[in-house]
Structure formats: structure tokens, C-alpha cells
Amino acid sequence: MIPRLLLQIWIISAILLQNLRQKNFYRRKTVENPIFYPPQEILDHSEVFVNLPEETSLLLDSLWAEVKMGGPGDTATLVAVLAAFLLLYIGIVVYKKMKVKRELK
Known part of the structure; x- marks a missing residue:
């Protein structure tokens, strides 16, 4: 050291x-x-x-995850919520494109 x-x-x-x-x-x-x-x-x-010790860095990461999620939780929850919003966005885009194609026919 x-x-x-x-x-x-x-x-x-x-x-x-x-x-x-x-x-x-x-x-x-x-x-x-x-x-x-x-x-x-x-x-x-x-x-x-x-540089901080590994234990302190892990604690800092978990605390930042709590700040981003608005409360205690793990990173998997944050990823799941973001994936759900992404799927919803893709669904809306596909629906609008299909609607435009139907209107053109």
C-alpha cells in the first residue's frame, strides 16, 4: 500500500x-x-x-441506483422498467406505420 x-x-x-x-x-x-x-x-x-476501495465503490453504485430509481431497489428493476418503456415505444412506432400503410391503400 x-x-x-x-x-x-x-x-x-x-x-x-x-x-x-x-x-x-x-x-x-x-x-x-x-x-x-x-x-x-x-x-x-x-x-x-x-481510488476508493472496492467495497466503497460498490456501495456508491448501489446508492446511485437508488437515487435513479427514486427508492431502494436493484439494477434489474431499473433495466426492466427501461425495457418496458422501450417496448412500448417500439409498439407505438409500429402501430403508426401500419396505420399509415392502411390509409395509403
């Missing part, structure tokens, strides 16, 4: 260093904007988001 964390810190540091080197390619207004290039004191107190 520690070597992985050190690797992530090294990658982020390399990206930040590259951004600092490329400051001369941007307009002065952009380089002086603290949103794009925050001061070192803010960077010292910053945190970096790392």
Missing part, C-alpha cells in the same frame, strides 16, 4: 512540476489566477483523491 501511495504522490508531483514549467506558455492573466495556479501555502494543505 505504501509503495503505491508513494508512486501516486510522485506522479502528482511530476504533473505539478510540469505545470509550473509550462507557466510561460500561458497568458499572464491565467498564470496569476490562484484558481489555476494556487499559492504554495494552499498546496501544502491540499489533499489528493485516490
Whole structure:
């Protein structure tokens, strides 16, 4: 775990260093904007988001499914409801095409 964390810190540091080197390619207004290039004191107190554990990701997925469905349930219910609406839509389209063909005869 520690070597992985050190690797992530090294990658982020390399990206930040590259951004600092490329400051001369941007307009002065952009380089002086603290949103794009925050001061070192803010960077010292910053945190970096790392990937969440698998258990947390699964919980997040299930909670998003609940939000999308408007309550507790599983993904199969959401897929079934969407499939029912799709079949209804296809049925309406086929019915209208058959109706137009009958009117043309």
C-alpha cells in the first residue's frame, strides 16, 4: 500500500512540476489566477483523491441506483422498467406505420 501511495504522490508531483514549467506558455492573466495556479501555502494543505476501495465503490453504485430509481431497489428493476418503456415505444412506432400503410391503400 505504501509503495503505491508513494508512486501516486510522485506522479502528482511530476504533473505539478510540469505545470509550473509550462507557466510561460500561458497568458499572464491565467498564470496569476490562484484558481489555476494556487499559492504554495494552499498546496501544502491540499489533499489528493485516490481510488476508493472496492467495497466503497460498490456501495456508491448501489446508492446511485437508488437515487435513479427514486427508492431502494436493484439494477434489474431499473433495466426492466427501461425495457418496458422501450417496448412500448417500439409498439407505438409500429402501430403508426401500419396505420399509415392502411390509409395509403
